[in-house]
Amino acid sequence: MENVNSKTVMQPQNSPGGNWRNWMRVNVRQYTMIIALLLVWSIFTVLTKGIFISTRNLSNLFLQSATVAIVACTMVLVMVAGHIDLSVGSAVGFTGAVVATLITKASWPTLLAVPVTLLLGLVIGLFQGYWVAYVGVPAFIVTLAGMLIMRGGLLGVTGGNTISPNSELFRQFGQGYLPQLFVKVVGFNDFSALIGILAIVLYNVSALRSRRGRIKHGFAVSSPRKQMLIQVSMSVVIALVFSIMVFYHGIPYAILIVMAMVLIFSFVSQNMTFGRYVYAIGGNKDAARLSGINVKKTNFLIFVLQGLAVAIAGIVYTSRLNAATGGAGTGMELDVIAACIIGGTSTMGGEGSVFGAIIGALVMASLDNGMSLMNLGVVYQYVVKGVVLLIAVAVDVSTRKKQ
Amino acid sequence: MDDYILEMNHITKEFPGVKALNDVSFNVKRGEIHALVGENGAGKSTLMKVLAGVYPFGSYTGAMMFNGAELQFTGTRDSEKAGIAIIFQELALVKQMSIRENIYLGSEFQKNGIIDWDATFIAASKVLHEVHLNRNPLTKIIDLGVGEQQLVEIAKAVSKNASLLILDEPTAALTETETETLMQILRDLRAKGVSCIYISHKISEVAQIADRVTILRDGRTIATDDVKNMSEERMINLMVGREITQRFPRVEHTPGETVLEVRDWTVYDRDLPTRKVIDGVSFNIRKGEILGIAGLMGAGRTELAMSIFGSYGVGRTGELLLDGKKMVANSPSACIEKGVAYLSEDRKRYGFIAMMDLCGNITLASMAKLWKNGVIDGNEEIRRTEQYVGDLSIKTPSVEQKVGNLSGGNQQKVVVGKWLMTHPKVLFLDEPTRGIDVGAKIEIYNIMNQLVEQGVCIVMISSELPEILGISDRILVMHMGRLVGDLSWKEATQEKVMYLATGGK
Numbered sequence: 001m002e003n004v005n006s007k008t009v010m011q012p013q014n015s016p017g018g019n020w021r022n023w024m025r026v027n028v029r030q031y032t033m034i035i036a037l038l039l040v041w042s043i044f045t046v047l048t049k050g051i052f053i054s055t056r057n058l059s060n061l062f063l064q065s066a067t068v069a070i071v072a073c074t075m076v077l078v079m080v081a082g083h084i085d086l087s088v089g090s091a092v093g094f095t096g097a098v099v100a101t102l103i104t105k106a107s108w109p110t111l112l113a114v115p116v117t118l119l120l121g122l123v124i125g126l127f128q129g130y131w132v133a134y135v136g137v138p139a140f141i142v143t144l145a146g147m148l149i150m151r152g153g154l155l156g157v158t159g160g161n162t163i164s165p166n167s168e169l170f171r172q173f174g175q176g177y178l179p180q181l182f183v184k185v186v187g188f189n190d191f192s193a194l195i196g197i198l199a200i201v202l203y204n205v206s207a208l209r210s211r212r213g214r215i216k217h218g219f220a221v222s223s224p225r226k227q228m229l230i231q232v233s234m235s236v237v238i239a240l241v242f243s244i245m246v247f248y249h250g251i252p253y254a255i256l257i258v259m260a261m262v263l264i265f266s267f268v269s270q271n272m273t274f275g276r277y278v279y280a281i282g283g284n285k286d287a288a289r290l291s292g293i294n295v296k297k298t299n300f301l302i303f304v305l306q307g308l309a310v311a312i313a314g315i316v317y318t319s320r321l322n323a324a325t326g327g328a329g330t331g332m333e334l335d336v337i338a339a340c341i342i343g344g345t346s347t348m349g350g351e352g353s354v355f356g357a358i359i360g361a362l363v364m365a366s367l368d369n370g371m372s373l374m375n376l377g378v379v380y381q382y383v384v385k386g387v388v389l390l391i392a393v394a395v396d397v398s399t400r401k402k403q
Numbered sequence: 404m405d406d407y408i409l410e411m412n413h414i415t416k417e418f419p420g421v422k423a424l425n426d427v428s429f430n431v432k433r434g435e436i437h438a439l440v441g442e443n444g445a446g447k448s449t450l451m452k453v454l455a456g457v458y459p460f461g462s463y464t465g466a467m468m469f470n471g472a473e474l475q476f477t478g479t480r481d482s483e484k485a486g487i488a489i490i491f492q493e494l495a496l497v498k499q500m501s502i503r504e505n506i507y508l509g510s511e512f513q514k515n516g517i518i519d520w521d522a523t524f525i526a527a528s529k530v531l532h533e534v535h536l537n538r539n540p541l542t543k544i545i546d547l548g549v550g551e552q553q554l555v556e557i558a559k560a561v562s563k564n565a566s567l568l569i570l571d572e573p574t575a576a577l578t579e580t581e582t583e584t585l586m587q588i589l590r591d592l593r594a595k596g597v598s599c600i601y602i603s604h605k606i607s608e609v610a611q612i613a614d615r616v617t618i619l620r621d622g623r624t625i626a627t628d629d630v631k632n633m634s635e636e637r638m639i640n641l642m643v644g645r646e647i648t649q650r651f652p653r654v655e656h657t658p659g660e661t662v663l664e665v666r667d668w669t670v671y672d673r674d675l676p677t678r679k680v681i682d683g684v685s686f687n688i689r690k691g692e693i694l695g696i697a698g699l700m701g702a703g704r705t706e707l708a709m710s711i712f713g714s715y716g717v718g719r720t721g722e723l724l725l726d727g728k729k730m731v732a733n734s735p736s737a738c739i740e741k742g743v744a745y746l747s748e749d750r751k752r753y754g755f756i757a758m759m760d761l762c763g764n765i766t767l768a769s770m771a772k773l774w775k776n777g778v779i780d781g782n783e784e785i786r787r788t789e790q791y792v793g794d795l796s797i798k799t800p801s802v803e804q805k806v807g808n809l810s811g812g813n814q815q816k817v818v819v820g821k822w823l824m825t826h827p828k829v830l831f832l833d834e835p836t837r838g839i840d841v842g843a844k845i846e847i848y849n850i851m852n853q854l855v856e857q858g859v860c861i862v863m864i865s866s867e868l869p870e871i872l873g874i875s876d877r878i879l880v881m882h883m884g885r886l887v888g889d890l891s892w893k894e895a896t897q898e899k900v901m902y903l904a905t906g907g908k
């Protein structure tokens with residue numbers, strides 16, 4: 001019965017110990033993901049004799065997860081609304097190939113090619129969204145068709161060759177790091193450190209503000225001690241994440257893009273009416289419609305956003321590899337979907353979070369990265385990823401049943 | 404000594420933190436209809452789940468004897484084998500399959516995995532005849548009415564030669580005639596020696612059909628007695644544990660000016676565009692009155708409300724005048740904006756979102772109005788929601804509780820709250836008290852009366868005649884898509900309304 005989420009603090013506060021236990025129990029779903037991620041990291045650290053945990057490797061790991069993470073931000077919306085998008089792998093490859101071709105073969109400046117590619121992503125979203133929302137073809141079919149169409153488009157654009165865009169500016173999207181500002185020391189990026197400090201300050205300010213807001217409205221809040229513990233531990237986590245990048249080359253631009261996407265789509269999904277509509281449609285489409293929600297428009301918009309995210313991911317992907325190939329993005333849709341599910345998105349729709357999906361993306365990238373470090377073959381990588389996905393869903397299903 | 408087919412002695416079943424059943428003893432005689440009544444959460448379902456083997460032996464304490472033998476079920480198959488058949492509130496039929504396939508699902512006439520369809524057909528025809536369902540066994544379930552589907556479930560139980568039949572709220576979705584048919588079938592089965600446990604909220608039905616009644620409250624047996632020794636009032640008082648003076652709190656209203664006028668409203672079937680489901684209906688809804696709409700299932704009451712609310716198909720003609728001005732609204736959102744709201748009869752399917760919290764559900768229909776620039780103010784949202792939680796006395800540990808975890812009555816109040824937040828001028832309530840307990844029903848009636856005081860027009864569609872007669876100020880009667888009666892509450896009687904609803908002139 002007591003399925004109270006983390007925001008809930010309306011019950012009387014009893015003994016502090018009991019409270020903590022209650023709080024932990026309630027938040028266990030969110031924590032299992034993080035615990036699972038830390039577990040994966042520990043295992044690989046031991047198996048690779050510490051190579052895995054080096055700042056260099058973790059920095060690379062973040063970079064590797066960037067494309068999946070970007071698409072996962074909007075895939076969460078798609079899946080929460082009860083749809084699926086199988087076309088993202090092909091779409092990332094296709095948009096990546098287009099931007100590479102525009103720069104290399106058409107000699108467009110990067111600053112023109114990139115916005116045009118984003119526009120292409122928008123068109124892809126408009127197209128698929130139209131079929132799903134207004135014609136009523138199931139998203140599974142529409143995006144399966146999209147997957148084939150764009151895979152064809154990708155082969156057509158690349159002609160089976162590898163295209164390497166020779167633009168220094170374009171390479172920055174996937175390979176560049178924030179520059180150093182004042183301190184020119186190898187292995188410490190002061191600009192990134194400043195951003196990290198700023199992030200910690202912003203987090204604490206917003207946490208305190210929301211607490212003050214609740215007090216002002218007369219809602220119960222957690223005890224000052226607990227609040228402080230939460231804030232301190234969150235600050236430590238943020239500091240750790242940033243220090244990984246600060247003590248390597250700095251924050252990659254791609255990771256800045258991921259962070260921006262996460263902030264934007266967390267806000268959209270939690271604080272905007274549009275986000276609420278998405279959850280409502282996934283939870284009960286008929287009730288949503290009868291409550292005056294424009295289901296078609298909302299579904300349409302979800303796919304438009306997805307199209308945009310895919311184009312961004314396509315640009316980062318091509319830039320990071322500095323190459324567009326015919327096989328680009330193959331199977332990526334499965335990584336993205338797996339990331340969302342590992343991150344707690346319900347396969348039935350109605351539930352899920354952007355933050356969770358990012359953790360999921362990190363889990364998937366960690367598996368790839370760790371097994372590569374161990375020189376395990378592709379054979380094992382596929383098998384292990386499959387098993388992890390299966391277990392993640394099994395855990396999800398069984399915890400849901402208990403509720 | 405009495406011949407008991409079932410004896411459940413000192414059953415106690417605990418869930419973490421809750422004693423759902425506390426030393427409950429319950430027994431059923433051979434060939435009797437035994438009613439089991441109690442408010443939602445009294446423990447009826449839990450008791451039946453123990454009996455059905457949903458909670459296996461060992462997860463509860465106490466003993467069960469069936470036909471003189473001790474029962475120790477490990478799962479539902481065991482109870483089925485023993486001859487106990489349960490028909491749950493939500494029917495468990497495969498909609499795309501035929502009657503024949505459904506009846507023998509899981510116990511097919513087969514040899515080496517190959518089904519003998521002819522034998523199935525003959526056997527199915529026979530049981531259908533027994534339950535007075537005059538349908539071809541090849542008809543798909545989806546093409547049957549709710550009442551007929553119920554009969555298929557009973558046919559399924561009959562086909563298994565069940566000696567104890569458990570019916571959970573069997574008439575919740577049935578019309579009066581269908582209910583009458585069901586009662587007759589139960590009496591026939593009783594004559595054949597089949598015992599029946601009849602779970603219901605409708606006390607009048609219990610008085611009509613049952614031989615004995617057991618009343619549960621808060622997981623305890625409160626009383627077991629012959630029905631003829633119990634008045635309806637006494638049963639209700641025992642159920643709720645307090646005196647209920649008025650089941651239908653009537654407040655005198657003085658109707659004011661017309662708010663919504665429906666003129667020559669004709670609606671065509673969603674699936675069959677040539678068939679009229681509503682045929683030239685005209686009526687007024689006045690300020691400060693509760694307008695009841697009575698009629699049998701299929702009379703078009705829900706279609707009438709849904710079409711006015713812009714959520715039923717596209718084929719419709721006629722005019723709506725809101726405050727004297729022509730209202731053009733073809734979608735729920737347009738209607739909500741203009742001040743028309745519709746609470747659906749099926750709250751689970753159309754009303755609330757189970758995995759969303761109270762905040763999300765109650766503000767759902769008002770979002771566009773509340774948050775003009777599309778950004779939700781979380782604190783303000785909680786504040787506004789709490790106001791409705793307080794006004795409607797919704798029992799919940801928090802406004803951030805998921806609605807799926809609330810009781811039926813509280814879920815209904817959440818949906819009511821959702822519509823109140825839109826500040827409707829006209830509120831359509833379609834079966835507002837279906838499947839909720841007596842206490843919550845009275846609370847819903849009181850809320851309706853308060854709303855009318857505040858100047859909201861209420862249109863209540865209900866299949867329960869006592870409710871229609873007890874609460875409405877004016878009663879419209881529908882029959883086959885037409886309006887066949889317009890009575891004030893003073894002149895309306897059950898007989899008059901039924902006479903009109905069944906097509907009498």
